[in-house]
Amino acid sequence: MSRSARSCAIAGTFVLAFTGLATADAVKLGRPALPEEIKAWDIDVRPDGLGLPEGKGSVAQGEELFQNNCAACHGEFGEGVGRWPVLAGGQGTLKSERPEKTIGSFWPDTSTVFDYVHRAMPFGAAQTLQPDEVYAIVAYLLYLNDVVPDDYVLSKENFPTVALPNRPNFYDDDRETTEKAFWNAAPCMKDCKSAVEITSHAAVLDVTPDAGKEGDKPAGAVE
């Protein structure tokens, strides 16, 4: 603070009565969120079923809804059209060269299907489906993945009892133990290997945009 500014501050004590330093522990900003406002946005559903709305829907109802709202991208049986996501099948492929990661083969939690369809689907018309419709579509998807029989009715009450088969195969990040060897503060600098052979050329596949041609499209990394 300059000398003149400091003397101004000392002289003008009435200013200090109005202007002090704001601190983070005394924030006076924002206003209480109303219950209706929280309800409007808080649509997330957890694996334990917390957040599920009242409602129910059958596999048969779901099949009709799926054909009308979802099949154009995901295929009649969840097999996927073009590059749109495959939703069914793929069991037993996770160790293969081309894993097919579907609801039945990969997803750990049924709740994720409900939550995601409810919040983001149909693509381009998000949050237009009613809870009963979402229950029905999820029931159909579970049926397509052989998780429930064709006469199943999914509801808030029976929801958390439906487990997906790949659930046990997820575990928390363990890189700091399983990849401990990557911590190496004194790496080799000279004569680190005897021979260097080129093992792979991008030009062989040549899928780079603007490269003049598009060859066999490889597995996409963006899903």
Added chain:
Amino acid sequence: MTQTKSGSPVDRRRFLTLAGLAGAGAAAGVRPAAAEATPDPDIVNLPPWTQALGAGVNNHPYGIPSPFEKDVVRREVTWLTASSESSVSFTPLYALDGIITPNGLCFVRHHGGEAEIDPARHRFMIHGLVDKPLVFTMEDIKRMPGRTNRVYFLECAANSGMEWRGAQLNGCQYTHGMIHNVVYTGVPLRAFLEAAGVKPRGKWVLAEGADASAMTRSIPLEKAMDDCLVAWAMNGEALRPEQGYPLRLVVPGWEGNMWIKWLRRIEVGDQPWGQREETSKYTDLLADGRSRRFTFIMDAKSVVTSPSPQAPLIAKGPNVVSGVAWSGRGTITRVDVSLDGGKNWTTARIEGPALPRAMTRFYLDVDWNGEELLLQSRAMDDTGYLQPTKAELRAVRGVNSIYHNNGIQTWLVRSNGEAENVEVS
């Protein structure tokens, strides 16, 4: 900032002269270094820009790059995704220098297209396991105490994801371009959480966007209270719409998918929410068929941006090998460069700020004799983590994990200066 003078002793010590002699004739495409014998017309003839007046000061009220830089743009790989609204456009790393990514070139990843939001109608809500659920307007947010400026990289967890099975795309824009690095202006998320009062049972937060995917991710409360920011500006101006205008979450060092754009809601809970983007996506499928989840941290990584397939060498003699390095675990302390596919390494020069969880620039000044190079870089951070080779990564993870590919990149630089994405033994 320390500037290294060209030709200083430090420079000369690091100036690498390659073994072997240059060939008698210059290879095709490589300009001879010899001086021109005839006068340069660009010097002796008066060019129009020196004679006639140029455009006025407000020709572009919002400035744009020179038309000669028109190729320096984001690019997408159209076969990668089913629709442009749920896709990615890559940062042209090959053409950039320094550490800051220009706002208009920051890579873009959407899941439901670019939301166009009137800031006057944007709200930010904190609720869940808190004492006082709160709603903030953008005006409120910009009046919050504790405003801060921080430089951080944002890397998509799927950056280099197309390269798990082998070299596939020719250009660091595509192999490494799902990253950007800007200075954010915002307020610590902690300030909002403290204002609402997190209940003792609170252990996780769910962040949600206002876009058509209503993007969500679960984040441990510990991280939310540590260094996460609620940001409204990047590189000194309002967030670009494609980066989440008017508000985004900044989650330093962690996978870009968690940096929720168009941020509208933070819910506090006692366990994670198992959202699509943390279960069916952004989990790492390993060779044994099991999958790692919550692999939030982006490990140390680097890439040589020039030369690279989109930025060939054009002349023998002095050349600058330039690249970037970053680590979600901390600060880049060292980058080594190899010209022979990893047999021998030379420590490169880190130039400019080396900030925690930020992109760091490195250079190696070389004297190229025209022989083929197998160019690599490997980064080390202040935890002692050393960027692994692709073979080392695959030995632990297999090739199906899509995410977190931070293996060492190799560019084959041919004697004509052209570069190709390759892998080596």
